[in-house]
Amino acid sequence: MRRPLIPVGSPFQLLLLAASFALAGYAGVRLLADDWFGVAVWFVGAALLHDLVLLPLYAAADRAVVRGLGAAGHREWVRYVRVPAALSGLLLLVWFPLISGMVDRRYRLGTGLSPDGFLARWLLITAVLFGASALLLALRLRRATKQRPPAVH
């Protein structure tokens, strides 16, 4: 008997995935009913944009920080840059429409609130994050200097 070209795999997994695709298909035809192309672009585009653009970008930025500080002999400082930068970037990513001001008009007209503070507040939070990080690093360096045995001098 010839072996099939591709093995079939677990029958349980096949049945489970068949059921999953059937349900996804039932909802999917309804999801795609109005503007199938636009929705498909958003659905697949979200995955591609994340996997092939966002993730490589932040990974490359992180690697640049690690290399840069490593070259300067301060690899252990990485966290003091990485943590505030990532947290600030996370806030920008989530609240980009409000921070960038792209929904200003609708926001003001709809809610009766001022859209002006978001950018300023994000910048202030970013300043606090980097400032706190710098402070922690400074404290750590001071402690390290004090603990260093005098013989080193």
Added chain:
Amino acid sequence: MTRSPSSPGFWRSPLRGAWLTSALGVVLLGGITVLFVTGLVSYAAYNPNLSPVNDKTPDKGILGFYLFPWPTDPHWLYRLNQGLHVTLGITLIPVLLAKLWSVIPRLFALPPARSLAHALERISLLLLVGGALFEFVTGVLNIQLDYVFPGSFYTLHFYGAWVFFAAFVAHAVLKTPAALRNLRRLRDEEPSDLVSPRPDPPTVSRRGALWFVGGGSLLLFATTAGQSFDGLLRRTALLAPHGGADPGGGPSGFQINKTAAYAGIHAAETAEDAWRLVVTGRTGTVRLSRAQLARLPLHSAALPIACVEGWSTSDQWWRGVRLRDLAALVGYDDDPPDVLVESLQRRGAFRRAALRANQVADPRSLLALYVNGEDLSPDHGFPARIIVPAAPGVLNTKWVARMTFGDL
């Protein structure tokens, strides 16, 4: 070969491994289950089966199998459900991003499929990852009023959730047993394709990485959760759409979903000599001016405004005519029926909304004329608005023009 992402040596982080992915996966298993359930509950809260005007997804078919008449108790039910849905969703974003980061080498793994089942699983992962990002992105954009997505938010977020959930259940069934095994094993790493064969020296421990993700979640939570409360707590929601200050001051200085200007309401049409409430029922039609309404028996109720976007106000003190008293005016003395409420507003997906008989019958359900001791402000629905316990904000119709009682 290490220059190609399909080569295991391309991925250098010493953090990747079965334990980290399992830990993040278990958090998402619980979190996304809560998001899905609260999402379904939110849909039920609209009473979509009551009337086509309440249902933006009328082709739902069996996806509405679980629907039930939405109760009016406890009166904070929708406030809690929706605050949980939105705040938890935002809080989980760092966990989702970290989870996707932890498994990214597998996207490029070769051969593309080891078996038919494996090939199907990889296709299913496109629905899983695309679906998760689609749901999070449409949700995050909608609460910021950034309606750039291709269609109605309700349609996309509801059907998208089911596509995502179909893939999520399959993924959870296939992976949860192994994930729990990995976590029980605690520290000794199971051999996994995720572990880099030539890792860079670590810059952070695995425990540190989890703290980092948790810190991101905590920061998002801390700058969002306050928009479900009033006063100082709301001011802690530094970046959330309804955080910060309240609009204006005084008795009407609480959060507004859509202002009178946005809805296209002109002062001329709400003036005392122009505006009439038209109430229709079993015995015909009654037209009432605001002054006539104010001479009917008035009742009070302390109820919140809770929006599908996740923000809410604390209880406001509403005063007005009971909906069941209005039903009695048009022939429904002891058996309040459903009601179709129509607003003066010209646009907006819910300028017409239906309330179920149990909502009409609740003694706290009012056609409010006053809030916190003063006339309603134009932005809160002057001359008269609906307020119903536990109902989503959009069903508390503002600038009411017409009410038609009867079985819908």
